[in-house]
Amino acid sequence: xxxxxxxxxxxxxxxxxxxxxxxxxxxxxxxxxxxxxxxxxxxxxxxxxxxxxxxxxxxxxxxxxxxxxxxxxxxxxxxxxxxxxxxxxxxxxxxxxxxxxxxxxxxxxxxxxxxxxxxxxxxxxxxxxxxxxxxxxxxxxxxxxxxxxxxxxxxxxxxxxxxxxxxxxxxxxxxxxxxxxxxxxxxxxxxxxxxxxxxxxxxxxxxxxxxxxxxxxxxxxxxxxxxxxxxxxxxxxxxxxxxxxxxxxxxxxxxxxxxxxxxxxxxxxxxxxxxxxxxxxxxxxxxx
Amino acid sequence: xxxxxxxxxxxxxxxxxxxxxxxxxxxxxxxxxxxxxxxxxxxxxxxxxxxxxxxxxxxxxxxxxxxxxxxxxxxxxxxxxxxxxxxxxxxxxxxxxxxxxxxxxxxxxxxxxxxxxxxxxxxxxxxxxxxxxxxxxxxxxxxxxxxxxxxxxxxxxxxxxxxxxxxxxxxxxxxxxxxxxxxxxxxxxxxxxxxxxxxxxxxxxxxxxxxxxxxxxxxxxxxxxxxxxxxxxxxxxxxxxxxxxxxxxxxxxxxxxxxxxxxxxxxxxxxxxxxxxxxxxxxxxxxxxxxxxxxxxxxxxxxxxxxxxxxxxxxxxxxxxxxxxxxxxxxxxxxxxxxxxxxxxxxxxxxxxxxxxxxxxxxxxxxxxxxxxxxxxxxxxxxxxxxxxxxxxxxxxxxxxxxxxxxxxxxxxxxxxxxxxxxxxxxxxxxxxxxxxxxxxxxxxxxxxxxxxxxxxxxxxxxxxxxxxxxxxxxxxxxxxxxxxxxxxxxxxxxxxxxxxxxxxxxxxxxxxxxxxxxxxxxxxxxxxxxxxxxxxxxxxxxxxxxxxxxxxxxxxxxxxxxxxxxxxxxxxxxxxxxxxxxxxxxxxxxxxxxxx
Numbered sequence: 001x002x003x004x005x006x007x008x009x010x011x012x013x014x015x016x017x018x019x020x021x022x023x024x025x026x027x028x029x030x031x032x033x034x035x036x037x038x039x040x041x042x043x044x045x046x047x048x049x050x051x052x053x054x055x056x057x058x059x060x061x062x063x064x065x066x067x068x069x070x071x072x073x074x075x076x077x078x079x080x081x082x083x084x085x086x087x088x089x090x091x092x093x094x095x096x097x098x099x100x101x102x103x104x105x106x107x108x109x110x111x112x113x114x115x116x117x118x119x120x121x122x123x124x125x126x127x128x129x130x131x132x133x134x135x136x137x138x139x140x141x142x143x144x145x146x147x148x149x150x151x152x153x154x155x156x157x158x159x160x161x162x163x164x165x166x167x168x169x170x171x172x173x174x175x176x177x178x179x180x181x182x183x184x185x186x187x188x189x190x191x192x193x194x195x196x197x198x199x200x201x202x203x204x205x206x207x208x209x210x211x212x213x214x215x216x217x218x219x220x221x222x223x224x225x226x227x228x229x230x231x232x233x234x235x236x237x238x239x240x241x242x243x244x245x246x247x248x249x250x251x252x253x254x255x256x257x258x259x260x261x262x263x264x265x266x267x268x269x270x271x272x273x274x275x276x277x278x279x280x281x282x283x284x285x286x287x288x
Numbered sequence: 289x290x291x292x293x294x295x296x297x298x299x300x301x302x303x304x305x306x307x308x309x310x311x312x313x314x315x316x317x318x319x320x321x322x323x324x325x326x327x328x329x330x331x332x333x334x335x336x337x338x339x340x341x342x343x344x345x346x347x348x349x350x351x352x353x354x355x356x357x358x359x360x361x362x363x364x365x366x367x368x369x370x371x372x373x374x375x376x377x378x379x380x381x382x383x384x385x386x387x388x389x390x391x392x393x394x395x396x397x398x399x400x401x402x403x404x405x406x407x408x409x410x411x412x413x414x415x416x417x418x419x420x421x422x423x424x425x426x427x428x429x430x431x432x433x434x435x436x437x438x439x440x441x442x443x444x445x446x447x448x449x450x451x452x453x454x455x456x457x458x459x460x461x462x463x464x465x466x467x468x469x470x471x472x473x474x475x476x477x478x479x480x481x482x483x484x485x486x487x488x489x490x491x492x493x494x495x496x497x498x499x500x501x502x503x504x505x506x507x508x509x510x511x512x513x514x515x516x517x518x519x520x521x522x523x524x525x526x527x528x529x530x531x532x533x534x535x536x537x538x539x540x541x542x543x544x545x546x547x548x549x550x551x552x553x554x555x556x557x558x559x560x561x562x563x564x565x566x567x568x569x570x571x572x573x574x575x576x577x578x579x580x581x582x583x584x585x586x587x588x589x590x591x592x593x594x595x596x597x598x599x600x601x602x603x604x605x606x607x608x609x610x611x612x613x614x615x616x617x618x619x620x621x622x623x624x625x626x627x628x629x630x631x632x633x634x635x636x637x638x639x640x641x642x643x644x645x646x647x648x649x650x651x652x653x654x655x656x657x658x659x660x661x662x663x664x665x666x667x668x669x670x671x672x673x674x675x676x677x678x679x680x681x682x683x684x685x686x687x688x689x690x691x692x693x694x695x696x697x698x699x700x701x702x703x704x705x706x707x708x709x710x711x712x713x714x715x716x717x718x719x720x721x722x723x724x725x726x727x728x729x730x731x732x733x734x735x736x737x738x739x740x741x742x743x744x745x746x747x748x749x750x751x752x753x754x755x756x757x758x759x760x761x762x763x764x765x766x767x768x769x770x771x772x773x774x775x776x777x778x779x780x781x782x783x784x785x786x787x788x789x790x791x792x793x794x795x796x797x798x799x800x801x802x803x804x805x806x807x808x809x810x811x812x813x814x815x816x817x818x819x820x821x822x823x824x825x826x827x828x829x830x831x832x833x834x835x836x837x838x839x840x841x842x843x844x845x846x847x848x849x850x851x852x853x854x855x856x857x858x859x860x861x862x863x864x865x866x867x868x869x870x871x872x873x874x875x876x877x878x879x880x881x882x883x884x885x
Contacts, residue, residue: 091322092325094322096322184325211321216319219317224321227324242330246329250326
């Protein structure tokens with residue numbers, strides 16, 4: 001990739017951000033997120049009477065002075081969340097100026113970095129040769145390099161719809177980020193499945209300007225980059241209007257599905273990653 | 289709307305490949321898209337709503353279809369406003385009578401106008417229309433029948449020349465009826481200024497006439513007295529305003545008199561010219577005015593030397609043979625006298641002296657003498673009882689057999705102006721000659737002393753004598769209406785008869801019926817005999833009762849009768865209009881192509 005996915009300047013800005021999620025975890029390794037478990041953290045949760053076997057270091061001596069009973073201070077255990085980033089690596093993403101694939105990679109890197117900072121466990125899922133390909137369990141800043149490498153080596157030329165593959169495997173409770181152009185009819189099924197898998201879902205919809213506002217004229221054969229199928233269309237004012245309508249209903253369909261399953265949704269139209277982060281992702285509450 | 293060559297419309301089938309080309313082999317610009325997902329969705333939506341969208345969206349194709357159709361239409365040469373001539377057979381009758389010379393249509397004659405319209409009509413007929421062209425004057429003439437060749441039709445049309453005759457609608461209609469007997473699929477168009485009254489269906493009359501300002505000379509006659517002739521002509525003002533003009537009268541091309549005439553609208557008046565010289569052969573009256581029809585502005589009249597010849601037979605005892613032989617001629621009045629004749633005897637065309645010759649031989653008329661005595665002109669003596677009779681070939685003995693017997697005869701002393709015809713021992717028995725413009729025939733014997741009157745040759749002999757002496761060269765009928773037949777009185781002795789028409793063309797005739805009289809004017813009949821050329825005249829005049837009259841006059845009170853009036857609505861060829869439309873469509877297409885609607 002000619003351009004760096006992410007530079008040091010941006011990384012600095014990302015230090016203070018985290019993925020917004022009200023996810024309450026009950027499993028997993030220690031991390032930076034609240035969990036139902038009590039454990040060793042700085043965050044106070046409750047008191048309980050001391051029983052044998054308890055760590056007497058945790059006795060609240062102030063309480064003992066007041067009530068002459070031994071109480072133990074309970075703290076919330078902070079667990080790591082697993083963040084699953086789904087990058088659509090179909091051929092259709094390899095399109096646009098800048099390419100959607102590049103934007104998607106950048107976003108994936110940003111979200112991955114932010115998650116690692118928050119001591120979350122990051123997994124990236126893509127499709128490769130019609131199968132789900134992934135790099136899992138990246139945590140710790142020192143592994144970030146590995147994640148970026150993985151993202152950088154992604155090739156966007158798959159024809160298999162990623163959304164068909166998502167429900168082929170289970171996911172740990174966590175956060176799912178889907179970066180795709182959503183040119184699929186399996187979107188809702190996949191969301192439904194992820195929702196069932198207790199995922200907090202974030203949908204990042206990347207569309208190029210050519211897709212949002214086509215500027216073609218005359219008789220055109222559109223060749224699908226994935227299927228290589230041609231489609232003859234005569235572009236007139238009327239067809240353009242019809243396209244706009246179709247696009248609108250397509251977008252509102254996706255938004256509707258997202259609302260239904262409580263997903264965050266953001267449509268990415270910009271091509272500058274900083275603008276994407278601060279306008280789209282923060283504004284829609286994906287990052288904070 | 290109809291088409292001149294509808295066959296070209298088959299080319300409209302060419303639209304099919306055009307449309308197919310659009311549907312099948314459309315040139316598309318290939319554009320690789322991320323995914324056709326949205327376009328597919330869109331097309332599904334659109335096509336579900338409008339299955340014909342594919343074509344409708346194709347403004348270019350629509351324009352090309354229109355363009356193609358227009359070009360095919362232009363090839364088929366559509367014509368609007370036609371409608372009237374739709375059948376396969378077209379019969380055109382063109383009136384070429386005198387009235388068609390009327391110049392009341394913007395300075396051109398009705399005939400020319402009709403020709404123009406016929407040309408347009410022929411031009412606008414369909415390619416498979418069979419056209420028959422008939423010209424009509426006093427007899428109909430089929431010039432070309434069932435022709436599809438427009439150039440030939442045009443040539444034949446241009447060959448038609450208008451003449452001075454009147455027209456014969458009745459005969460024309462019967463010819464036309466014969467032509468259309470077997471078919472209903474015809475159109476019949478008359479180009480005339482006359483009223484056509486018939487029960488033929490599909491008849492269209494194109495009346496070529498406008499306001500006319502015609503003055504006509506309707507007839508001409510004369511009366512003779514001893515000294516001179518009074519000529520009468522009737523002049524009629526057919527126009528709706530008062531007109532004044534001069535009428536001149538010419539005698540043998542010399543102007544004789546001019547009168548000024550002022551006529552009110554529709555007025556008719558007789559004009560007299562006195563003191564016309566008696567010896568005039570042909571009179572011509574002429575109106576000096578510029579009116580719409582000028583052929584009827586002049587009229588001719590032949591002054592006939594009296595058709596009835598007067599023959600005086602002077603005989604003491606009367607001669608029944610002569611009377612009978614002469615009397616068989618209807619145009620000869622025979623007068624007999626046995627009394628003493630007055631000295632100044634005159635007024636007869638031929639004097640026949642049977643026996644005694646008076647002292648003063650009349651100065652007018654010609655003289656025939658039988659058995660004369662000595663007189664101031666010549667002397668006679670007794671002829672021999674027997675001798676050789678010799679005939680010197682002469683017209684007097686034409687068709688006469690010499691087989692007769694002469695009992696007693698005198699012979700005529702030789703006189704230099706008398707030429708012997710029959711001789712007895714070389715002495716003239718019958719002689720003839722001309723003296724002071726007087727023709728004389730002298731027969732030396734009394735016919736009662738021969739058996740000649742008993743022979744069948746006798747009337748012929750007498751007739752020959754009369755032919756010679758009476759100048760029987762009278763054309764009995766001296767006036768025809770233009771186009772009518774005339775019987776020419778051909779003399780038995782004529783070797784050849786020529787007729788010189790008013791244009792100066794000489795034509796030899798072989799039959800006494802002559803019909804080439806369609807030009808008005810003086811016709812000269814030349815009869816060439818052995819020794820002279822005899823001239824007589826007849827004239828051809830316009831039938832003004834038919835030709836000079838405005839139609840409105842003839843059908844006064846009956847003007848509604850115009851239901852079959854037909855105007856040539858020459859198919860207006862809208863080919864150019866269509867080509868212009870095609871050009872507009874081409875430019876539209878260019879705009880559409882460039883703007884990419």
